[in-house]
Amino acid sequence: MLKLLLLLLLFWTSSALVRVPLRRVPSIRSQLRAVGLLEEFLKDHRPDAYNRRYAQCFPSGTPSLRLGRSSEKIYNFMDTQYFGDISLGTPEQNFSVIFDTGSADLWVPSSYCVSTACVQHRRFKAFDSTSYRHDGRTFGIHYGTGHLLGVMARDTMKIGSLIAVNQEFGEAVYEPGNIFVLGKFDGVLGMAYPSLAEILGNPVFDNLLAQKALDKPVFSFYLSRTTRTTSPEGELLLGGIDEALYSGPINWLPVTAKGYWQIKMDSVAVQGVSSFCPQGCQAVVDTGTSLIAGPTNDILNLQQLIGATPTNFGEFLIDCVRLSSLPHVTFVLGGTEYTLTAEQYVRKEMLGDRELCFSGFEGMDIVSPAGPLWILGDVFLTEYYSVFDRGQDCVGLARAKHPAEE
Known part of the structure; x- marks a missing residue:
């Protein structure tokens, strides 16, 4: 029985x-x-x-065309x-x-x-x-x-x-x-x-x-590092959490504003030194943004600290040979440190037979009542399993378990 x-x-x-x-x-x-x-x-x-070229194509009064809406x-x-x-x-x-x-x-x-x-x-x-x-x-x-x-x-x-x-x-x-x-x-x-x-x-x-289709008001994301067919490229789990996809405890962070999945970030440190938002700031956990974004001035300073140089395309290049010597970048959330090594915050691409390394950080000025927002996109979420709980209005983060770590 x-x-x-x-x-x-x-x-x-x-x-x-x-x-x-x-x-x-x-x-x-x-x-x-x-x-x-x-x-x-x-x-x-x-x-x-783009706006000048196409604005006349839309009916007057279209809400999304209002001044400042894009911000x-x-x-x-x-x-x-x-x-x-x-x-x-x-x-x-x-x-x-x-x-x-x-x-x-x-x-x-x-x-x-x-x-x-x-x-x-x-x-x-x-x-x-x-x-x-x-x-x-x-x-x-x-x-x-x-x-x-x-x-x-x-x-x-x-x-x-x-x-x-x-x-x-x-x-x-x-x-x-x-x-x-x-x-x-x-x-x-x-x-x-x-x-x-x-x-x-x-x-x-x-x-x-x-419609009561789920037992729990929770969904979670796992994003892989590679496109290898031998491992899952990623997974959205509706209704709960998959303990096989992360290691260690989940750190729960309350949502501070119910629009984005917005949370409080204690600080951002480069090589252990608190360099940005030392008094705390707001961050958004966003699967729809690939990079990690922050206020433009802060990101420009961060690019300098990690040795990234600007290109004509608005990106920042890093010398691939120097990755092992570059500083770690740590995000402190709810008193817990989330550290990214250069191998983790750098995006690698092949151009012909040449490997290029790009910074995974970008400047983006998002205005909110709580001040400028940082965006924790896929560069961050690839390393950390993310849980979104609408019942408790909180976000959970734990270190993602990638195949090489098992």
Whole structure:
């Protein structure tokens, strides 16, 4: 009888967790660099020039076009590498999306989209879905390199084995710019708090909770270091935590503002010396940002401390030969130190037969009521398993267990 109870408990526990495999691919920046088109692309996609070129294409009063709106967003799809799959409609229509804890909207390309970007990706065909419901509202999202425009809809959404009925999402009908042409993903699935959504309504995770599809209001991310097929490239776990993917205790940090997954950071130290935000500052744990970002002046100083030199492309190069002698960078969160070595905060790329090493830090000035924000993106999250708990409104971090460490 005891064995039967244990088996039933094991089955119930495992069925409550849904694993969503994540794939890792070369970023758009890497693809452009490899074919010698990065400089030309960056010239054409400066935010100021891009806004002047396309602003007239959008209806007047589009919320995302308001002055200063872009300062509230932290999208950077040019460096994004991880994405997974969902489906929409009945029968199912499959899409690859970025699971982004730095936003709260779900959108995919529409079959009515007129942009080149949409032609290169899978598009949602509303007329093929028997469960589709027209919404009628329009939406616009302001990205750093342009605006996305679309209409809202409702339909059945499936992620792993979970089903969310009547899920609100955006059908993108206008995606100007090559960011979306070159991206390997079709759309974006935001996993931040509802207050961050462009259109009021239930984001995907909130809808899953409202429909009691999960036993626990928790999801967690594991991001791999490599693209080797012998190890998982990444995983989103809905409904809990996978103890096999991290080592040591989880350090829990309360959310300080319910928009982004925002937490308090005690300080940032370079080689043990507290160099930045010594009185504490705010940080965002963001799977949709590939690098670690901070206030521009602080990041420029940090680049100097790690021996990084600027390029014409807004990146910072590091001599690959010197990596073993470069200082460690430590983020102190909740009294716990999270240290990155140079091997961990440097991004390596091959250009022909030459290896290039780029700093994993970037300047980004995000204005918030609590002051400038630091963004702990994938460079940080590759090293630390992350848990997002909506029940307790906190973020958990533990050292990720990569295959080489086992």
